[in-house]
Amino acid sequence: MNTMKTNTNHLSFSDIDKDAGLKKAFSMGRADIISELNHSGLRGRGGAGFPTSVKWNLAAAAKSDQKFVVCNADEGEPGTFKDRLILAEFPDLVIAGMTIAGYAIGASKGIIYLRGEYSYLRQSLEEVLARRRAQGLLGKGLLGKENYAFDIEMRMGAGAYICGEETALIESLEGHRGESRNRPPFPVDTGFRGHPTIVNNVETLAWAACILAKGADWFKAMGTDKSAGSKLFSVSGDCERPGVYEFPMGVTIDRLLEAVGGTHAKAVQVGGASGHCIPAAEFKRTLAFEDVPTGGSVIVFGPQRDMLAIAKNFLEFFTEESCGQCTPCREGNEKLLEGVRLLEAGKCSMTYLKDLCALGETMQLASKCGLGQSSPNAFLSIVNHFKSEILGRKAAAPAGR
Amino acid sequence: MLVPVQERLRLDIEKWITQYGNDRSSLIPMLQEVQKKYSRISEYAMQVIADQLSIHPVEVHGVVSFYSYLKEAHKGRFEVRLCRTIACDMAGRDRIAQQLRNELGINFGETTPDGRFSLEWANCLGMCDQGPALLVNEQVFTRVTPESIHDILARFRREMDINVFQQAEEH
Numbered sequence A: 001m002n003t004m005k006t007n008t009n010h011l012s013f014s015d016i017d018k019d020a021g022l023k024k025a026f027s028m029g030r031a032d033i034i035s036e037l038n039h040s041g042l043r044g045r046g047g048a049g050f051p052t053s054v055k056w057n058l059a060a061a062a063k064s065d066q067k068f069v070v071c072n073a074d075e076g077e078p079g080t081f082k083d084r085l086i087l088a089e090f091p092d093l094v095i096a097g098m099t100i101a102g103y104a105i106g107a108s109k110g111i112i113y114l115r116g117e118y119s120y121l122r123q124s125l126e127e128v129l130a131r132r133r134a135q136g137l138l139g140k141g142l143l144g145k146e147n148y149a150f151d152i153e154m155r156m157g158a159g160a161y162i163c164g165e166e167t168a169l170i171e172s173l174e175g176h177r178g179e180s181r182n183r184p185p186f187p188v189d190t191g192f193r194g195h196p197t198i199v200n201n202v203e204t205l206a207w208a209a210c211i212l213a214k215g216a217d218w219f220k221a222m223g224t225d226k227s228a229g230s231k232l233f234s235v236s237g238d239c240e241r242p243g244v245y246e247f248p249m250g251v252t253i254d255r256l257l258e259a260v261g262g263t264h265a266k267a268v269q270v271g272g273a274s275g276h277c278i279p280a281a282e283f284k285r286t287l288a289f290e291d292v293p294t295g296g297s298v299i300v301f302g303p304q305r306d307m308l309a310i311a312k313n314f315l316e317f318f319t320e321e322s323c324g325q326c327t328p329c330r331e332g333n334e335k336l337l338e339g340v341r342l343l344e345a346g347k348c349s350m351t352y353l354k355d356l357c358a359l360g361e362t363m364q365l366a367s368k369c370g371l372g373q374s375s376p377n378a379f380l381s382i383v384n385h386f387k388s389e390i391l392g393r394k395a396a397a398p399a400g401r
Numbered sequence B: 001m002l003v004p005v006q007e008r009l010r011l012d013i014e015k016w017i018t019q020y021g022n023d024r025s026s027l028i029p030m031l032q033e034v035q036k037k038y039s040r041i042s043e044y045a046m047q048v049i050a051d052q053l054s055i056h057p058v059e060v061h062g063v064v065s066f067y068s069y070l071k072e073a074h075k076g077r078f079e080v081r082l083c084r085t086i087a088c089d090m091a092g093r094d095r096i097a098q099q100l101r102n103e104l105g106i107n108f109g110e111t112t113p114d115g116r117f118s119l120e121w122a123n124c125l126g127m128c129d130q131g132p133a134l135l136v137n138e139q140v141f142t143r144v145t146p147e148s149i150h151d152i153l154a155r156f157r158r159e160m161d162i163n164v165f166q167q168a169e170e171h
């Protein structure tokens, strides 16, 4: 494989003894593990920011003879690649996190759902799993718990962004089209094959292992009141040092841009295609659940970028990846894309643009799952901040495509 | 020893069933095995899998048509997937796309007449810090330039010449 090295700053994961958290957890009661996590304030790193301890607690409380832990390694949000780095460089932490989760909720099986595009990581992950079985860190009677067994299986995605959504992911695991389910019921109650299932992001699981190793207070000392701890950010686009950077939650956009050499940016897209576009005037804002929430993707747009082309790229992505189950998302994204084409041709009136924005707001409310609900975000924020750039264009000579 | 392709396919599927089990949740791993070995999932393969899992072939068809990595139509031995998403777009995706068309003599969505290469678009490959990025089967190439396309493809052409006996077969 010829991938060049990804730039990083110093990552906390490299300071952690990879199995300290696991060993600590297995010396504790199940309720105490969840309580430690609760005290840490860890919230999901996959984007939605759901408190991890609450999810684990619900699954722990559910009554069932079988429970599952799923590691969501489907990382498909455009501009996101931190999970790839974690899986390649800190796989033991992720697997330890899964094992801790399994023990805490009383599951005997874990599944890593790895996106098909990351197939080249599969073999090394299988090797880590095999090594851990041999070390007695997975399998029957692991770490001396004679009556407990936990093992992990790998499953590969097949090229569908929607399968990162947890209910679509479960549909896919069950051998169906990756179409999101109505919620409730939630996976913690009715998940894989009808059993209680927790689905957590790769990074969330790695942090859980770190928190058990170093204590909730260590984690809580970083970040803000509402967004505890630190987080990995995938930074790409117009900057000198794109890569994966760790910052405490609550870091300002300014500060992040300084670190990556992107201070000249005119805007950044936070949260990938489904996130929001933040103009330079707002770079004092913070990356945190209470301000600009994110799964960690930051795409930097330099002064020369055409913001309309960016909106178009995102909408092309969503028209392609919509699962097609519900009308607001399936038809809405097509309509918005048509609107962008009109804008490109300089043929969109302000009245029509307002109609498109109203449509976008309807999609946010009426779509069945997170994909449709968030798909208009980029378009709406670009229209909001860059109206003068995108309206009244001269019909350009078609670019050489 | 020459075994007809359909027979071989059936034997393979039976082997994979013993490995994965005959629960519905084995469907996608089964389809992935077929896709990988035979470069496509034929009507016949879907029928055999449906029988083994005791589901209707229409169900299998519905799943194959949903996922972009599963295809009924013939694909090349090597699938070239160029990322078209934002970071790679900004990093010069269009010129890479044009050079791929030039080198392969086909458009996106097509397969070369010799069955060696198919050309497809992909969405974000998680290499956004190193775009433009593309995959050839499971291998990823980053910071691709129009100039480097030829060498990348030549590598796979050579591999193909060495493994003439492994060429994807009709079935």
Ligand SMILES: Cc1cc2nc3c(=O)[nH]c(=O)nc-3n(C[C@H](O)[C@H](O)[C@H](O)COP(=O)(O)O)c2cc1C
Binding pocket: A043, A044, A045, A046, A047, A048, A049, A050, A072, A073, A074, A075, A076, A077, A161, A162, A163, A164, A165, A166, A167, A199, A200, A201, A202, A204, A205, A369, A370, A371
């Ligand atoms: C369209 C869509 C795609 C998603 N893709 C991912 C993904 O690739 N990885 C991920 O961890 N979460 C993804 N999520 C969020 C998951 O549904 C879920 O919230 C997450 O896996 C929960 O884990 P966490 O609480 O640890 O963040 C996606 C959500 C939506 C709506």
Ligand code: SF4
Binding pocket: A162, A179, A180, A321, A322, A323, A324, A325, A326, A327, A329, A330, A367, A368, A369, A370, A371, A372, A373
């Ligand atoms: S919002 Fe989009 S992706 Fe989600 S269920 Fe509806 S059509 Fe499918």
Ligand code: FES
Binding pocket: A078, A079, A080, B083, B084, B085, B086, B087, B088, B089, B123, B124, B125, B126, B127, B128, B131, B133
């Ligand atoms: S945008 Fe091309 S790899 Fe992410």
